[in-house]
Amino acid sequence: MKNLIEVKNIKKNYGKKEAVKGISFNVQENEILGLLGPNGSGKTTTIGMLLGLLKPTSGQIFIDNLKLENHRIEILEMINFISPYVELPKKLTVKQNLNVYAKLYKVQNIEERIEYLSEKLRIEELLDSITGELSSGQKNRVSLAKALINEPRVLLLDEPTASLDPEVGDFVRTFLEEYKKEKKISVLLASHNMSEVTRLCKSVLMMKNGEIIDQGTPDDLVAKHGRTNLEEVFLKLSRSKNEFN
Amino acid sequence: MSLTRIYGLFLRHFYLITRSFPRILDLVYWPTIQITLWGFISNFFATHTTYYNNAVGVILTCAILYDFLFRTSIGFNMLFLEEIWSRNFTNLFIAPMKIGEILTSLVITALIRSLIGLVPAILLTSPLFGISILELGIFLFFLFLSLYIFGITLGILVSSGLLRFGPSFENIAWSTMFLLAPFGCIYYPIETLPEVFQKIAYVLPLVYIFEEARNILINQTVDIENIYNAFIWNALYFTLSIILFYYSFNAAKNKGTLINMGE
Numbered sequence: 334m335k336n337l338i339e340v341k342n343i344k345k346n347y348g349k350k351e352a353v354k355g356i357s358f359n360v361q362e363n364e365i366l367g368l369l370g371p372n373g374s375g376k377t378t379t380i381g382m383l384l385g386l387l388k389p390t391s392g393q394i395f396i397d398n399l400k401l402e403n404h405r406i407e408i409l410e411m412i413n414f415i416s417p418y419v420e421l422p423k424k425l426t427v428k429q430n431l432n433v434y435a436k437l438y439k440v441q442n443i444e445e446r447i448e449y450l451s452e453k454l455r456i457e458e459l460l461d462s463i464t465g466e467l468s469s470g471q472k473n474r475v476s477l478a479k480a481l482i483n484e485p486r487v488l489l490l491d492e493p494t495a496s497l498d499p500e501v502g503d504f505v506r507t508f509l510e511e512y513k514k515e516k517k518i519s520v521l522l523a524s525h526n527m528s529e530v531t532r533l534c535k536s537v538l539m540m541k542n543g544e545i546i547d548q549g550t551p552d553d554l555v556a557k558h559g560r561t562n563l564e565e566v567f568l569k570l571s572r573s574k575n576e577f578n
Numbered sequence: 579m580s581l582t583r584i585y586g587l588f589l590r591h592f593y594l595i596t597r598s599f600p601r602i603l604d605l606v607y608w609p610t611i612q613i614t615l616w617g618f619i620s621n622f623f624a625t626h627t628t629y630y631n632n633a634v635g636v637i638l639t640c641a642i643l644y645d646f647l648f649r650t651s652i653g654f655n656m657l658f659l660e661e662i663w664s665r666n667f668t669n670l671f672i673a674p675m676k677i678g679e680i681l682t683s684l685v686i687t688a689l690i691r692s693l694i695g696l697v698p699a700i701l702l703t704s705p706l707f708g709i710s711i712l713e714l715g716i717f718l719f720f721l722f723l724s725l726y727i728f729g730i731t732l733g734i735l736v737s738s739g740l741l742r743f744g745p746s747f748e749n750i751a752w753s754t755m756f757l758l759a760p761f762g763c764i765y766y767p768i769e770t771l772p773e774v775f776q777k778i779a780y781v782l783p784l785v786y787i788f789e790e791a792r793n794i795l796i797n798q799t800v801d802i803e804n805i806y807n808a809f810i811w812n813a814l815y816f817t818l819s820i821i822l823f824y825y826s827f828n829a830a831k832n833k834g835t836l837i838n839m840g841e
Binding site: 377378381384387407410416421426435436439 | 675
C-alpha cells in the first residue's frame with residue numbers, strides 16, 4: 334500500500350518550549366491512523382503542521398510524495414480537515430457555505446457534489462437552514478460535508494465526534510468507515526474517544542510531551558500493556574513517566 | 579491566480595451582506611448620517627467664514643472623501659475580523675488559496691462594501707445641500723482611487739497585525755484611521771498643523787489628496803503634482819503593506835497564531 338502521509342522527524346519549538354520532539358510516522362492509502370495523547374501532548378500541533386498552518390522547526394512532511402514546504406497549494410487541494418473548534422460562517426445557509434467552499438476548492442459540478450454529500454450525510458433538509466441555528470449534531474454533519482467537498486485523499490480529523498450524542502456519533506463513525514473503504518482515503522484521527530479509535534483505526538500512535546511513546550494496533554497495545562481495553566492503556570501511558578520511549 | 583477562488587471568497591461576504599438587512603442598513607446608515615451632519619456644518623461655515631465663502635461644498639466634499647477612505651479601510655478589516663469572529667479562520671487558511679488570491683478577493687469586496695454605503699450618501703448631498711461631488715470632474719476619480727489604495731493599504735497593515743498578534747490586535751483595527759486623521763489635513767490646510775506635524779503629514783498621501791480637493795474647489799485649478807505625490811506615497815505604502823502581510827503570515831505559521839485564531 335502506498336503511503337499518502339509521510340512525516341519525517343518533525344519538530345516544533347515555540348521559543349524554548351519543544352511542542353513536538355522529532356516524530357515520524359506514515360499513513361497508508363485506505364488507512365485510519367489514530368493519534369492519541371493527553372491534552373498538550375502535541376496532537377493539534379502535529380495536525381497544524383500537516384495542514385500547513387504551522388511551520389515545523391525541522392523535519393519534512395510529504396503528502397502523496399509532494400513535499401509540503403514546496404507544494405502547499407497542490408497539497409491543500411487534496412486534503413481537508415474537521416474539528417469541533419473550527420466552524421463555518423454562522424450567518425450563511427448550509428448550501429451557501431458548501432457552495433463557497435466548493436469554489437475555494439475549485440470543485441467541478443458543484444450542484445452534483447452538494448447533492449451527493451447531502452444525501453450521504455442526511456442534510457438535504459438542512460441546505461436552506463442558517464448554519465448557526467443548527468444543533469451540534471447537524472453542524473457536525475455539515476462540517477463533514479464541507480471537509481469532503483473536494484473529495485480529499487487525506488482527511489485530518491480532530492475529535493470529530495466530540496460533544497455529539499451517541500446516535501449521531503455512531504452515524505458519523507459508520508459514515509467515515511464506509512467512506513474510507515469506498516474512496517480509499519487516508520485518515521489521521523485525533524480523538525479522546527477510545528472506543529471510537531478502537532473501532533475505526535488500524536493502528537494507533539500514542540503521544541505524550543511531544544513524543545510518540547508507543548504505537549501499534551489497538552489489540553496489540555492492549556495485549557502489550559496487559560490491560561483490557563485501549564482506555565486503560567491510554568491512562569497507564571498518560572500517568573506514567575516516559576519509560577516507554 | 580484563480581478567479582474561481584477569488585470569486586468564492588467574495589461570494590462568502592456577498593452572501594453575508596445580502597442575507598442580512600441590518601448589515602446593509604449598517605453599511606448605508608453611517609455614511610448617510612456622517613454626510614448629513616457635515617452638510618449642515620458645511621452650510622454654517624460657508625455663511626460664517628471667508629475661507630469657505632467661494633466653495634460651499636468644500637467641507638462636505640472632503641467629508642465624503644474621508645468617509646470613503648474610512649469605509650474602505652474599516653471594510654477591509656471587517657472582512658478579516660468576520661473570519662475570526664465566526665471561527666472560520668482555520669477553514670479559510672487550509673483552503674488552497676494563495677495569499678494573493680485572498681488579498682485580491684478582500685480588496686474587491688471592500689470596494690463594493692464602501693460603494694454600497696457611499697453612493698446613497700453622495701446622492702443625498704445634491705437634493706439636501708445643493709452640492710455635487712462631481713464638481714471635482716475627472717480628477718474625482720483619481721482622488722477616489724488614491725484614497726481607495728490608501729484605505730486598502732491600512733486594511734492590509736491592520737490585517738497583518740491580526741495575523742501576527744491575533745484577535746488582541748482588534749482594537750488597533752478600529753483606531754488606525756482616527757490616529758491618522760489629524761495628519762491627513764482633511765478639513766483644514768496643512769499650514770494649520772505645527773511644523774513637526776507638517777513633516778509627518780507630508781509623508782502621508784492623505785495630505786496631497788485633500789489639499790488637491792480643496793485646490794480644485796476653491797481655486798478652480800488643478801495641481802497635478804499633488805495627485806502624483808499621493809500616488810507615489812501610496813505605491814510605497816501599498817508595497818510595504820504587502821511585504822508586511824507576507825511576513826506576518828510566515829511569522830504566524832511559526833508562532834501558531836493561525837491555529838488558535840478566534841479562541
